[in-house]
Amino acid sequence: MKQNVKQIVEQVIEDVKAKNPLQEEFHQTVEEVLTSLIPVLEKNPNYIKYKILDRLVEPDRQIMFRVPWTDDKGEIHINRGFRVQFNSAIGPYKGGLRFHPSVNLSIIKFLGFEQIFKNSLTGLPIGGGKGGSDFNPKGKSDIEIMRFCQSFMTELYRHIGPDVDVPAGDIGVGGREIGYLYGQYKKIRNSTDQGVLTGKDLTFGGSLARIQATGYGVIYFVEEMLKEAGKDLKDKTIVVSGSGNVAIYTVKKAQELGAKVVAMCDSDGYIFDEEGIDVELIRQIKEVERKRIKEYAMRKPSAKYFEGNKGIWTVKADIVLPCATQNEIDLESAKIIVENGTIAVGEGSNMPCTNEAIKYFLEKGVLLAPAKATNAGGVATSALEMAQNSMRLSWTFEEVDEKLKDIMINIFKKTRDAAKEYGYGTNYLAGANIAGFIKVADAMVAEGIV
Numbered sequence: 001m002k003q004n005v006k007q008i009v010e011q012v013i014e015d016v017k018a019k020n021p022l023q024e025e026f027h028q029t030v031e032e033v034l035t036s037l038i039p040v041l042e043k044n045p046n047y048i049k050y051k052i053l054d055r056l057v058e059p060d061r062q063i064m065f066r067v068p069w070t071d072d073k074g075e076i077h078i079n080r081g082f083r084v085q086f087n088s089a090i091g092p093y094k095g096g097l098r099f100h101p102s103v104n105l106s107i108i109k110f111l112g113f114e115q116i117f118k119n120s121l122t123g124l125p126i127g128g129g130k131g132g133s134d135f136n137p138k139g140k141s142d143i144e145i146m147r148f149c150q151s152f153m154t155e156l157y158r159h160i161g162p163d164v165d166v167p168a169g170d171i172g173v174g175g176r177e178i179g180y181l182y183g184q185y186k187k188i189r190n191s192t193d194q195g196v197l198t199g200k201d202l203t204f205g206g207s208l209a210r211i212q213a214t215g216y217g218v219i220y221f222v223e224e225m226l227k228e229a230g231k232d233l234k235d236k237t238i239v240v241s242g243s244g245n246v247a248i249y250t251v252k253k254a255q256e257l258g259a260k261v262v263a264m265c266d267s268d269g270y271i272f273d274e275e276g277i278d279v280e281l282i283r284q285i286k287e288v289e290r291k292r293i294k295e296y297a298m299r300k301p302s303a304k305y306f307e308g309n310k311g312i313w314t315v316k317a318d319i320v321l322p323c324a325t326q327n328e329i330d331l332e333s334a335k336i337i338v339e340n341g342t343i344a345v346g347e348g349s350n351m352p353c354t355n356e357a358i359k360y361f362l363e364k365g366v367l368l369a370p371a372k373a374t375n376a377g378g379v380a381t382s383a384l385e386m387a388q389n390s391m392r393l394s395w396t397f398e399e400v401d402e403k404l405k406d407i408m409i410n411i412f413k414k415t416r417d418a419a420k421e422y423g424y425g426t427n428y429l430a431g432a433n434i435a436g437f438i439k440v441a442d443a444m445v446a447e448g449i450v
């Protein structure tokens with residue numbers, strides 16, 4: 001049976017590669033997740049019988065559409081829009097929208113696949129989906145962003161709904177974009193349906209603490225993982241890549257707990273500030289003024305700016321928290337990180353480490369907090385936003401933050417226990433995959449072959 005299960009898993013991975021050629025990021029996540037599930041499948045032959053893996057890797061549906069829009073000079077542009085509704089076994093499709101020129105079907109499918117397990121780990125009733133566009137928001141005027149969002153929603157609206165599919169933000173999509181998307185949805189549907197999108201402004205159904213949730217959640221998870229190893233965040237030197245929503249609130253919470261964050265980056269380069277990052281200044285530059293991180297070094301004398309962001313991994317730190325984008329840490333950077341004596345890596349962005357980098361960290365005994373579990377606080381708080389919308393009331397910041405913290409502690413426990421139970425020790429990546437998978441697989445068995 002043992003050999004047999006391994007062969008079955010390898011066959012599913014081969015089939016995914018053959019059926020979805022060139023979708024490298026999607027292949028990467030499928031390979032990483034499925035391989036770690038072998039001991040679970042050996043113990044539960046029903047999952048093989050009901051073809052759970054074959055069903056999981058094929059999205060319920062993949063929607064691709066044209067998004068025409070006009071720039072401020074009157075020139076017409078055509079972008080491609082995506083929404084992949086991956087799995088609804090445990091609840092409505094849930095996952096963000098990413099607007100970035102690198103977006104293609106492979107990127108959306110890898111994100112959607114990861115989202116299935118992440119959402120399951122939250123313990124809340126949300127399925128997995130993801131969407132976005134290859135639209136590049138960089139340098140666009142506010143009105144151009146609005147026109148793009150309206151055009152995007154003019155197609156997307158027919159596929160979503162509070163009990164069907166609930167998009168939110170991701171890279172390139174924040175509160176401003178969610179507002180424009182919601183306005184257009186409401187106009188077309190003539191229905192307020194607040195729960196159709198999350199990450200909304202507080203004035204029309206947004207949840208307190210949603211903005212902070214992903215970053216705070218990253219630190220709550222890392223804190224639990226360190227505690228388990230008899231360590232904590234106090235006085236630790238930390239490098240956080242990125243300077244978007246996840247990175248900013250990760251830094252803020254890490255500092256609150258006594259850590260010193262010395263470096264951050266954007267896609268152009270990184271800053272090193274030996275006095276510790278002034279996160280309010282970063283927020284001002286990146287979120288309010290929408291400028292490049294280079295600005296920080298011009299305004300803060302203790303900081304240095306370096307062109308190119310890969311160099312951020314050469315900065316010596318006790319803990320590194322990749323919070324920028326996928327595959328930002330490859331094997332080469334992983335080797336430098338280990339050489340620098342780093343004790344823990346916490347994945348804030350989705351799939352920030354290549355499979356080779358992950359393998360290397362685990363071999364070298366670096367504690368790895370996997371993205372699916374570590375960054376689940378964002379989507380968990382989105383589910384809390386949906387709950388508040390359904391109840392037509394709102395909780396205080398403290399109430400939401402407390403719920404978020406409980407959820408993150410529970411995710412850590414589930415992850416740790418599943419890793420232990422299936423012989424993975426402190427391989428929390430395998431633990432997160434397994435704990436996330438079992439709930440979805442059981443639902444898929446119970447709901448029949450659909």
Ligand code: GLU
Binds near residue numbers: 094095350380382
């Ligand atoms: N884009 C975020 C993620 O990767 C949040 C999704 C959501 O809130 O639906 O989980």
